[in-house]
Each structure stands twice: as structure tokens, then as C-alpha cells.
Amino acid sequence: MSDHYEVGRRIALLRKEKCYTQEKISALLNVTPQAVSKWEQGNALPDTLLLPLLAKLLDTSIDYLLTGDSFAGKTGPYDGEYQKEGYYWGMEPSQLALQILEHLQNEAAGRRLLDLGSGEGRDAVFFAKHGFQVDALEVSAPGAEKIRRYSQLSNYTVNVIQADMIGYQLSGAYDVIYSHGSLQFLPLTQRQKHFDQYKQRTRGGGLNAHLIFVEKPFVTPAPDWERNEFFYQSGELSRYYHDWEILQCGEKIIDCNSAGIAHRHAVNCIIARKADV
Template identity: 40%
Template structure:
């Protein structure tokens, strides 16, 4: 259901694509019936996902992040990322601007942007993170359209003015990075911006203590090269101290803000 909604499909739309009745789709989603096994590849293809995801298979990183977020406190705190302020300077919400927050975690950045007048959609793989994001939005009496999705499966079908992602793109395997960024670029309005940071491989920076099993660091400058045809407002590489997981360590990160000019 979440994947269908993320793609903007109604039950009837999905039914038409699969050549079944919308009642069949409804029964699949409410658990009263299940599709035949031979239909799974077709359903996965139409929803642009994997059969494992359809069957509810959860890799290690889901349970890992769910455990991190299953606390009263916010694992990453509630202070907005500095990129949020840079977004506001470059694209102030003087008119309705649609934002997509990819890998929103516990929702601190999505809620901050919504509080400041942006129309925000946000997704994460962690159910616990999504629930905490909803509570944070409720606390601030604002709205974010939260949903659950996997960045490796998600493909945008709607257009956005701003696409934001912090500390998430290392979950994307190298072989699908170009495909995913091309999709996000295509689904960005003219003069829209992407504000993204990625963890970068450096031989002198040790692995973080809270590293998960699905960590794929980027090469220095790799992200910037994928936006060679956009106007680059910011390209910065930094090394910073971090205390996530309770053990002091360092990260190297590339930070980019790019604008679609064509």
C-alpha cells in the first residue's frame, strides 16, 4: 500500500496495470487474500520494487535503525541540519514550494521546513522514525506527508521544487547511484534545487562505531560529477566530529546544493 501511494497510484490504477479487479488489490492490501506467486514479478515491476520488499523482508539496517529510534529521545536531536537554513536563503517560501525529504529519520528537518511554510513530503525505511516524525509534527501543529519507503526502491513520479537528503545516500549501492539521481533530477521543476550530503571514503577516517551492514561510502567529488549539467551553488568537503552511538569519531562528507537550470 505504501509503495502504491508513493507512486501516486490508486487501487484502480494498480489493478488496471496488473489486469485484475480493484477488489483484488483491496483484498491484498487488507490481508484477506494474497496474489498468486506467479504474479509477484509483475507486481514488483509495476511498483518498481523487489519481490523481497513485497514479501516484507527486512534487512539488518531496518531493525538496526528501528532500535536506534525506539527511545523517548531523538537519536539525532531536533536541531535542523544547516542545509535547511541554506535552502531557506536560496529558496525562501514566499510561494508554495514542494519539498521531498529522502531518508528523513525521525523527521526533524522535514518538520522544521514544514513549520517554515514549505509543503513537505518525507520518507524513511524505519517505522519507528516515521512515527516519531509524526509526533514531532503534531507537537509543532504542522503537517508533513510522511510515508515508509526504501531509498533503493523508491522512484519519484511527482515533481518537486526542493529535494533534500542528509546522511542517507550512503545506503545506495554504487551501481544504482546514477539511476536514482537521474530519476530525482528528472522529477525536479525548473530552477528547483537539490541539497544533499554524502559520506565520503577517506583512508585516514576510521569506520564509525554505529556503522550498519548497508554502508557504501562515496568517492570524493562523485556526487558533484552526477550534477555536471546543473548549476552548482555549493560544493564543499568537510571532516567533522560526531558522537552518534556514544563513541566520539569522525566523518568526511561532501555537501552539495545544485539547481536545475534547463
């Protein structure tokens, strides 16, 4: 049974609970009744931009629509930090985000980008500033709110999607799928499935770029490392992209001061390009 089918089943059940017809939903969302029918039959997913509106109409969360899981009682790992006034990760873009622009030769205008685990939005807003159409996926409610606030203050549009990346079904195609220090939350048994989806949902000639944490016996886990975080092994990330052009890939040891305690991470960064078909 496909994930699309399960999403469609939930949409249909919630629509009927609200006593809405497919025609009513289509009119409120400005889509055709045929589009709604395709969603409910599992033949297509709603466009990302429609998800917040659809979830609001059906009185549910995006997370429940796409994964069957509810946000009730759920918290993100950095909720406490994101509720504070300052920005836990800062507001300057990451080095990996800067490198994306270099590989695209600054031709970002109009390209669609997905930022997985967007945190407080430092990279999401940076990408929007340079002309990307940005979808920022973030599980944390205070994190998502901070992205919205940062986006509004900077006057650059970011489409914020509050949902868990685990089980999240991508809709449409992206020119860039990006993550910076978030994919360690993918359970080991689901990694291949998620990377396959990221690759499938990338347009020809598009990029995937990730920074992940690598297990090293001489590097002590960070003081804020969570139980549901899982290290990668050296070389693992490049294996997921063995059939793509790898533009850059390398490991290094970096210094970090998150949680207010100096420590180190072993990280692996990759930028890979899908064949232009």
C-alpha cells in the same frame, strides 16, 4: 520493461485480488477511472499523497507497490534507536537545511520538497514550519511514526511515506529534493539511476541538496557504520550535477557522537540548481 509498467502491473493484480473495479478505486480515491487506467498501463504513477490511501485499499505497503518488495520482516538500520524516547539525531535542523532557505531567500511557501531518508523528521518538520509541502520518505517504521508524532505535536503538516528509497519511484515534480546522510545506502550500481531520477523530477529552477559521506584513508569508519552503507569518493557527488549550476559544494571533517562514541566523518555537501526552462 519500465519501472512504471511494473508498478502498474502490481496495482492491477492487487485490485483484481480485492475484486475492485477501476471505477471503484477511482471513486474511493476521488480520481477519474482514466487516471487508474493510466497507472495500471504504466503511463503514470499515483500522486504521492494518494499512495498511503491506495496501499491501504489494496491491503499492501507503499514499498511493495513501488518496488515489489515487502516490509515483512524488514527493519531500518536505526530502528532500535528510533524506538527510544529521545531523538537520536536531535530536533534542531541541520546546517544544510538552513542553507536551503538562504538560497531560496525564504520564499518557501507552497514549494514541494522531498526529504529522502528523513530519520525522525528534524529537517522535514523544519521545512514544513517554513511553508514547504513536505514528503518525508523513511524506511524505518519507528522512524516514520516519530515523524508523524513530531509533526502533530509541532502542528506542521508532513506527508510521511514509509518506503525504501532503493527503487522508490518518484511521482510528480519537486522544487527541492533533499537528503542528509542517507544516500550512502544506495547500492553503487544504482546511484546513477537514482540521481538521474532526482534530477528529472526536479522542476526548472529547483534545487537538489545532499550531504554524503566520503571515504578518506585517515578517517576511521564510524562505530555504527552498517554493512549496506557505501562511501562516496571525493568529487563523485559534483559529477552527478555537472550539467547543473552548483551553488555550493565542499568537503569537510566533522565531529560526531552517534552511538555514544566520539568519532569523525568526512562529508561532502552540495546544493545545485536546475536550469529554469
